[in-house]
Amino acid sequence: MSLSNDQVGHIARLARIALSDTELEATRAKLDGIFGLIEQMQAVDTTGVEPMSHPQEFPTRLRPDVVTETDRRDAFQKVAPQTEAGLYLVPKVIE
Amino acid sequence: MINASLPELRRALDARQISAVELAGLFLDRIDALNPALNAFITVDREGALAAARAADARIAAGSAGPLTGIPLAHKDVFCTEGVLTTCGSKMLANFVSPYDAHVVSLLEAAGAVSLGKANMDEFAMGSSNESSYFGAVKNPWNLGRIPGGSSGGSAAAVAARLAPIATGTDTGGSVRQPAAYCGITGIKPTYGLVSRYGMIAYASSLDQGGAFGASAEDCALLLGAMTGFDARDSTSLERPTEDYAAALAGPACARPLEGLRIGLPREFFAEGMSDDVRAAVEAAVEQYRVLGATTVEVSLPNAKLAIPAYYVIAPAECSSNLSRFDGVRYGHRAADYGDLADMYAKSRAEGFGAEVKRRILVGTYVLSHGYYDAYYLQAQRLRRLIAQDFQAALQHCDLIAGPTTPTTAWTLGEKADDPVQMYLSDIYTIAVNLAGLPGLSHPVGFGADGLPVGLQLIGDYFAESRLLHAAHRFQHATDWHARRPACAA
Numbered sequence: 001m002s003l004s005n006d007q008v009g010h011i012a013r014l015a016r017i018a019l020s021d022t023e024l025e026a027t028r029a030k031l032d033g034i035f036g037l038i039e040q041m042q043a044v045d046t047t048g049v050e051p052m053s054h055p056q057e058f059p060t061r062l063r064p065d066v067v068t069e070t071d072r073r074d075a076f077q078k079v080a081p082q083t084e085a086g087l088y089l090v091p092k093v094i095e
Numbered sequence: 096m097i098n099a100s101l102p103e104l105r106r107a108l109d110a111r112q113i114s115a116v117e118l119a120g121l122f123l124d125r126i127d128a129l130n131p132a133l134n135a136f137i138t139v140d141r142e143g144a145l146a147a148a149r150a151a152d153a154r155i156a157a158g159s160a161g162p163l164t165g166i167p168l169a170h171k172d173v174f175c176t177e178g179v180l181t182t183c184g185s186k187m188l189a190n191f192v193s194p195y196d197a198h199v200v201s202l203l204e205a206a207g208a209v210s211l212g213k214a215n216m217d218e219f220a221m222g223s224s225n226e227s228s229y230f231g232a233v234k235n236p237w238n239l240g241r242i243p244g245g246s247s248g249g250s251a252a253a254v255a256a257r258l259a260p261i262a263t264g265t266d267t268g269g270s271v272r273q274p275a276a277y278c279g280i281t282g283i284k285p286t287y288g289l290v291s292r293y294g295m296i297a298y299a300s301s302l303d304q305g306g307a308f309g310a311s312a313e314d315c316a317l318l319l320g321a322m323t324g325f326d327a328r329d330s331t332s333l334e335r336p337t338e339d340y341a342a343a344l345a346g347p348a349c350a351r352p353l354e355g356l357r358i359g360l361p362r363e364f365f366a367e368g369m370s371d372d373v374r375a376a377v378e379a380a381v382e383q384y385r386v387l388g389a390t391t392v393e394v395s396l397p398n399a400k401l402a403i404p405a406y407y408v409i410a411p412a413e414c415s416s417n418l419s420r421f422d423g424v425r426y427g428h429r430a431a432d433y434g435d436l437a438d439m440y441a442k443s444r445a446e447g448f449g450a451e452v453k454r455r456i457l458v459g460t461y462v463l464s465h466g467y468y469d470a471y472y473l474q475a476q477r478l479r480r481l482i483a484q485d486f487q488a489a490l491q492h493c494d495l496i497a498g499p500t501t502p503t504t505a506w507t508l509g510e511k512a513d514d515p516v517q518m519y520l521s522d523i524y525t526i527a528v529n530l531a532g533l534p535g536l537s538h539p540v541g542f543g544a545d546g547l548p549v550g551l552q553l554i555g556d557y558f559a560e561s562r563l564l565h566a567a568h569r570f571q572h573a574t575d576w577h578a579r580r581p582a583c584a585a
Contacts, residue, residue: 008457015415015460016422016437017453018445027454033516034407034458041404041474044481051476052483054301055287055532060330075194081429088424091436 002032096121097257098580101166101314104260108155108165115151115165119144119209122167126211126258129583132239135252137172137230138180139212147209154207162317162341164207169253169262172213173220174200174305175294183296184216184228184246187427187447197294198326199263199305206321211259215249218449219418220265220298222246223273223521226512227451234508235278236581237547241505244274247308251278254308257584261318262308267299268406269500269525271306272537276500276550279539281567281577282308283315286557287532288333291326299413300331302406302529311577312538312567316340319560335558343561344568351388352569358384359394359493364524370503376541376549377499380570383540384497387569394489394496398481402527403519405482408462408475409530414452415459421447454515483531490556495563499524500550504543528554536563539576548579 008028012019019027073086082089096104096113107113113121123141130136144167151165175181175193177200182188196204203210217227225233225248233248235241236256243252247264251274254262264271266284275282283306290305297303307318320340326332346352360381369377381391423429423443430442448456462471489496502523511518528535534557537550555563571577 007461011457011461011464013441014464015456016419016440016444017448017456018438018441027457030454030515031457031461033514034454034519037516037519038404038407038458038462038471041401041408041478042470044398044401044474044478046474046477046481049477049480051473052480053476054331055483056331056333061334063327072194076425079191079194079426081423081427090424091433091439093436 003028003035097125097584100311101162101260101309101317104166105162109160115148115155115209116145118165119148119167119211122211122259129256129258133234133236133252133256133258134231135215135233135249135256135258136169136212137182137184137215137249140179140210143179144209144211147204151207151209161206163203163321165209166261167209167211167259168203168318169211169214169250169259170200171247171250171262171264172216173265173296174263175296176200176210176213179213181213182230183220184218184230185447185449185452186229187421189229189428191426195294198291198328199322200294202324203321208321214247214253214262217246217248218452219296219414220246220267220270221414221451221455223269223518224511225249225274226508227449229449232508235505235547236583237279238505240507241547242277242508244277244505246270248274250308251275251280251282254278254280254310255581255584257580260309261314263322264306264308265295266304266306266529267302267410268529269522271308272500272525272535272550272552273522275308275537277505277548279548279579279581280308280310281312281315281536281538282306283319283536283560283563284528284534285319285323285560286534288331289323291324291329291332293326293328297417299410300417301413302410304529311571312536312564313341313344316344316564316568338561340561340564343565346565346569353384353566354388356389356495356566357493358389358391359489359496360391361394361396361399361489361496361498363396363399364498368502368523369499370543372543373499373501373503373549376543377551380540380551381497383570383574384566387573392492394492396485396489396527398478398485399527401478402482402530403523405475405478406526406530407458407519408471409479411455411459412463412472413459415456415463418452418456423447451515479530482527486527486531486533486554495559495566496554498552500537500552504545504547504549524552533557534560534563536567538567538570539579541576
């Protein structure tokens with residue numbers, strides 16, 4: 001298969017990764033090679049085979065619904081790019 | 096002292112022939128001298144190491160030392176270390192000083208091990224050559240013009256060059272076993288779920304598993320034993336008693352200590368694809384196992400060749416989801432100039448991630464997108480089951496499986512850096528093991544035509560770590576490939 005530049009641009013938007021026009025073309029060529037490899041899967045008939053999502057196929061363990069973490073907001077916000085008064089700052093979303 | 100085994104270091108520390116502070120200083124000085132050429136470490140924590148060593152000396156003096164108390168080690172920079180830079184080999188986390196410790200880091204600290212610093216790695220553990228690191232490629236200690244393997248290339252190079260006696264790593268598609276093979280050391284990836292993933296920066300969560308590097312199976316057994324154990328903070332951590340892997344190494348002291356062990360040789364692993372020099376070393380090692388009493392039987396893994404395409408759907412799918420957390424809001428890189436929120440995300444991620452990480456995120460986004468999910472993601476998961484079933488069928492006829500760890504020895508720096516598909520194909524023998532969640536070990540078995548190490552991979556059934564380590568230990572008792580060192584550590 002071969003991806004179009006429009007398709008690559010669409011995936012990049014979904015993935016929230018900005019790509020310039022030159023990067024887009026270079027990325028498309030590499031992705032074509034990777035999908036060429038992946039396409040080998042389609043030759044195998046897997047009718048009736050149950051998908052395996054995980055090596056451990058038993059239900060996820062549950063834990064009691066109790067607070068186990070202490071308040072470490074200051075330590076966690078120390079590594080944030082921009083905070084103020086205990087809040088994470090981002091560009092204005094709602095006018 | 097730099098080439099001493101862990102038990103020898105233990106005896107020297109306990110007998111006060113050397114203090115933990117002196118031992119840490121010895122390895123820190125080697126890092127200062129050799130790391131500029133090898134680039135195996137991203138961060139060297141001299142101050143933290145010496146403080147941990149002083150605490151270890153106090154424990155030794157108090158008579159409460161454990162097997163790893165005072166033993167220096169390196170942590171792959173994928174493990175969060177509180178107060179110490181944790182980059183995951185990425186510009187995205189180039190300034191990230193972790194506010195907490197990974198479970199593995201806590202366990203080893205509690206055991207009294209002395210962390211020397213953080214080992215270089217492929218960015219977000221995505222790579223097979225350690226060339227995708229934002230902090231530059233690691234060089235193979237056997238030949239500075241060759242790659243050390245990846246993604247735990249810094250850990251493997253550090254142990255091979257004796258910048259640290261042991262090191263932690265992680266293995267999602269071969270990232271412990273492949274660099275162990277290329278650097279001529281021993282590395283083990285245990286059964287999925289034995290080592291907690293808490294604080295281990297996620298790449299592909301259903302495949303990621305912590306592992307151990309050492310010069311020998313014995314050193315790996317001691318390190319792995321201290322890394323495993325149930326952790327409620329990892330929802331896939333297995334609730335089962337921990338095993339004493341080092342104790343399991345004891346075996347019959349006789350000429351044929353592996354009498355009764357049945358080793359399966361997968362037809363597909365010994366077909367075309369392996370270079371002649373790797374084949375010669377691997378076949379000689381298999382013969383050595385026969386001399387030690389093991390029998391061999393041909394087995395088949397008919398879907399093994401599909402492991403690479405299946406992996407390059409499943410791992411990118413999980414990576415695209417896991418790496419969505421890097422958005423420039425709570426931690427990590429944020430672009431300097433941006434417009435609205437979406438623009439901030441897109442520019443921060445474009446600047447913070449390297450080319451290979453972006454490619455895998457894009458592949459993962461595509462295979463999970465509407466209209467392609469069944470054809471790619473579900474098909475890959477169905478193949479995953481067939482691959483796992485192949486191993487179970489083969490293990491009906493043998494106790495463990497042996498074959499090459501890699502098709503060739505370490506390649507030249509830059510050789511595959513611009514060709515992701517060629518890079519991916521180099522993991523042909525290791526990837527299937529992760530898809531099934533089985534344990535795998537690589538140990539050195541000789542050298543190729545270019546003088547670079549060759550590794551043999553042993554694969555076991557779930558929870559067969561002791562069996563793998565015992566077999567490799569018996570092999571190493573009878574041979575000396577594991578004792579060979581590159582010139583810089585001779």
